[in-house]
Amino acid sequence: MKAQKGFTLIELMIVVAIIGILAAIAIPAYSNYQARAKLSAALAEVSAGKTAFETKVNDGEAINAQTDIGLQATTANCAITASATAGAGSISCAVRNAPSQVSAATVAWTRTAAGEWTCATTGAADATLAPKSCPQAAGNEGD
Numbered sequence: 001m002k003a004q005k006g007f008t009l010i011e012l013m014i015v016v017a018i019i020g021i022l023a024a025i026a027i028p029a030y031s032n033y034q035a036r037a038k039l040s041a042a043l044a045e046v047s048a049g050k051t052a053f054e055t056k057v058n059d060g061e062a063i064n065a066q067t068d069i070g071l072q073a074t075t076a077n078c079a080i081t082a083s084a085t086a087g088a089g090s091i092s093c094a095v096r097n098a099p100s101q102v103s104a105a106t107v108a109w110t111r112t113a114a115g116e117w118t119c120a121t122t123g124a125a126d127a128t129l130a131p132k133s134c135p136q137a138a139g140n141e142g143d
Contacts, residue, residue, distance in 0.1 A: 031099055031101070032101065032126075032129065034099045035098065035099045035101040035102045035124070035129045036129050036131075038077060038095060038097075038098045038099065038102055039095065039102055039105060039107060039121060039124065039129060039130055039131055039134075040131050041077045042077050042078050042093040042095050042105075042107045043093075043107050043119070043131050043133070043134050045071070045075055045077055045078050045080065045093055046071070046078065046080060046091045046092065046093045046107060046108070046109055047109065048070075048071065049066065049069040049070060049071045049080075049082060049091050050091065050109060050117065052068075052069035052070050053069045053082065053084065053089070053091060053111070054111075054115075056068060056069060056084070057084055057087055057089070057111070062084060062085060063082055063083055063084035063089055064083060065081075065082060065083075066080040066081055066082040066091070068082065069082055069091070071091070074096070075096075076096070076097060077093070077095065077096060077097070077098075078093035078094065078095065078107075079093070079094040079096055080092070080093050081094075084111070086113060087111075087113040087114075087115070088110075088111055088112055088113040089110075089111050090108050090109060090110045090111065091108065091109045092106055092107065092108035092109070093106065093107045093108070094106050095107065095123075100125075101124065101125040101126060101129055102123070102124050102125065102129060104123040105121060105122065105123040105124045106121070106122045106123055107119070107120075107121050107131075107134055108120055108121075108122070119133060119134035119135075120134065120135065120136075120137040121134050121135065121136050121137065122136070122137045124136055
């Protein structure tokens with residue numbers, strides 16, 4: 001009797017089917033992970049300007065652009081804008097180069113004249129993608 005060598009066609013088809021099922025589960029999960037990571041990176045980039053923003057506002061200086069607080073206009077993750085008048089203002093990031101779930105998202109820190117900061121994410125397709133410290137604004141689900 002001759003010993004069998006290799007795999008049968010059925011065994012190979014089963015392996016391919018298992019790999020297909022795993023890929024069908026993993027790809028959407030990875031895509032959501034990428035979207036959450038992009039929003040977290042955007043939040044980190046605009047948060048870096050809060051200290052300089054606070055210093056300028058406390059000194060009574062107006063902020064007309066992101067360069068006034070040491071931030072670049074555009075980065076790999078953001079198109080950043082900043083402005084302040086009479087102690088109130090905002091620093092925001094329009095997310096760039098992002099997965100489709102967050103391609104229209106904006107992460108923004110807003111300062112009241114009383115000096116209180118709040119963060120909100122707008123435009124994300126799913127509110128669970130927004131960073132925990134910068135939740136999706138109510139009524140602002142994405143496309």
